[in-house]
Amino acid sequence: MNPSAPQPERPSPSRRRFIKHGIALGAALVAGRVAPAHAQSPPVPDDPSRVVGGPMLPYGERSPFEGALREKGPPSMPDEWGGNFTPLGEMLGTITPSDLHYEVCRGGIPTIDPKKHRLLIHGMVDRPLILTIDEIRRLPSTSRILFLECAGNTRTEWGAPLAPSVQFTHGLTSCTEWTGVALSLLLREAGARKNASWIVAEGADATGNERSIPMAKAMDDVLVAYGQNGEALRPGNGYPLRLIVPGWEGNINTKWLRRIKVVDSPYMTRMESPDHTSLMPDGKARQFLFVMEAKSVITFPSGAQRLPGPGFYEIKGLAWSGRGLVRRVEISVDGGKTWRDAKLQAPVLRFAHARFRLDWRWDGREAVLQSRCTDETGYVQPTLAELVKVRGVNSIYHNNAIQSWKIAADGSVHNVHV
């Protein structure tokens, strides 16, 4: 029996049983790739066991049949500006490979020689520091699996649903293991003064991307990171140094970090005024929002995917909260009328993506899928209507509303607001 032979047209014994018994595995394990196909088709042996395989390589490559890619938006902007979205619909588990971690740039990705790069810590300190990368890498270190999310993630969803896929509605969040030095260690070493209440972090790119951070957070859990998923940071994620501010909006996680100034008030920089502020219905703007509130999204089935037919599916998605642990994710398949608890993949880590899953049998009729996250503070992810009622529609940033995916009778999946 040759398992590499083409599958016969008639139902195999296994498929017959799925149909007959109609249990967990479902009636519709039919062929057909669910996710968008990027596959090339290089020449391959009919039976790979009959030939010697290829050589082992010093640095890995994907199979030529795999092609998940980040995509940049908005399309009107040059390659140095905008967001580079993680293909969440094709991601598995909770770790995002560094090659596909989202990026947001306003002045391109600088090329930095780590031997020339310095980190300056100055301002209201007794002992200004200038540190090389080698010096920083010799200090006591720590590692942590953490999500990042751009404050502008899901900004398309304030108005009519335009983004076709979860990559473009939610792809400005990713989750990797970061390694670095506690910022508190460096601030103590520099002798930050008692009356200092903020720091201002600055990157070495063309924008500087200055951001003010309260001293309490800076002394709590902020990292000066040089490592990501076991290696050095990728250039688009801040090589050789990035400030990692767990649970806070992506932009404040300063890439290409080169200066930290210890100060006694926020600096009202471009990136915190007018950028990263939210205009409210009364004409005032919220500023220094910082924390990414509890949020979740179904990544399968999601927009632009297609279900090949009725039957068993595992609904899968990601949940996260900038206020701590994800405690619960519920799923609705009827547009929010009824909810069922999803399974959370253990271990659920504070400030990391949590993978949730729920077995589901699609009956072939129209369905609207939603997920709703509750974090350890008891905060429940709002509907879009609830969010708009409080915030209006001029916020741009911090849209953490429940996402809806409509499955049409033909199996196609669409972004809808219900």
Added chain:
Amino acid sequence: MNPSAPQPERPSPSRRRFIKHGIALGAALVAGRVAPAHAQSPPVPDDPSRVVGGPMLPYGERSPFEGALREKGPPSMPDEWGGNFTPLGEMLGTITPSDLHYEVCRGGIPTIDPKKHRLLIHGMVDRPLILTIDEIRRLPSTSRILFLECAGNTRTEWGAPLAPSVQFTHGLTSCTEWTGVALSLLLREAGARKNASWIVAEGADATGNERSIPMAKAMDDVLVAYGQNGEALRPGNGYPLRLIVPGWEGNINTKWLRRIKVVDSPYMTRMESPDHTSLMPDGKARQFLFVMEAKSVITFPSGAQRLPGPGFYEIKGLAWSGRGLVRRVEISVDGGKTWRDAKLQAPVLRFAHARFRLDWRWDGREAVLQSRCTDETGYVQPTLAELVKVRGVNSIYHNNAIQSWKIAADGSVHNVHV
């Protein structure tokens, strides 16, 4: 003040304080990359903030200044045969990037079209199954961060210490997040019979790599994995399907998985007889060793690295156990006479690499560094002498002895047996 400017030759204010106070950060934060340098030197701007940076890319690349690579051994063998060692001395945190995950091949890396690949489950079952990748990816899934370790990892250390670096003494272990389907689900679906006590797994490469696995383990925590660190498996790690057998020797984690036969006894295949058996002093061979016992190794400072001078260093390393959680790692800097507890990076996960760290001040005199792991069963990693006393020196496989790194007065680090 330009932090990108070259560091002055005279001690900076920060360095003076480290010297004066002699506290944690130590007296010797001098310049000089500790790890082996692979850096190229592309043209870079003197001040990257003065120019627009490069474009965002669909799929990431490392900085041109980073060059950690796997290395293949033994050098006498063709590229399709042997081990491809993870550069553990340059790895950070606990997650190994898929590009640098170790590989062992005996017939090269097959090229497999996932659309043509099938998984056959047959033998002592009521309903043989033939599954496509699409079908497998639709089933209930799970993800888990797990180490793999080749049974032959550290085989160089039975005799005189020849391997110069931790890459070649211990680099046949790595740790990634695997995603797939529980094998127990597939075996239940196939209707594995009550009197079936083993399975035989077979890969689609030129070797087949058949291995027998007891049914109790197969029904416990084994995965049929299609995902690694968020993406599809890499070709060298089994694309498109790999059996993942938590805590057991790497070879039994069958790559390119294409057949599982349910049987009532082990099949005594080439890969389990004579391969992966250990010849004992009495002339008998141990067989079906399976579990990778508790083990640890210091990755910094380690062989072929060099300490630039006396002062503060963080000793770093990895520990793991195929029997469950790592409970404790102790470090000796005097060749095993005295021991101190290292810090374990939280969360410590069952069957995953645990990162340990310990602050240390090197006084500039000769030192021998060792780490010793204890797992949740109470098992303590043995010295090489203890291991050899029981096992002799013909075992080849399953060498989990304490590793010693000698630091010479000039800061050079060497592999020694003490």
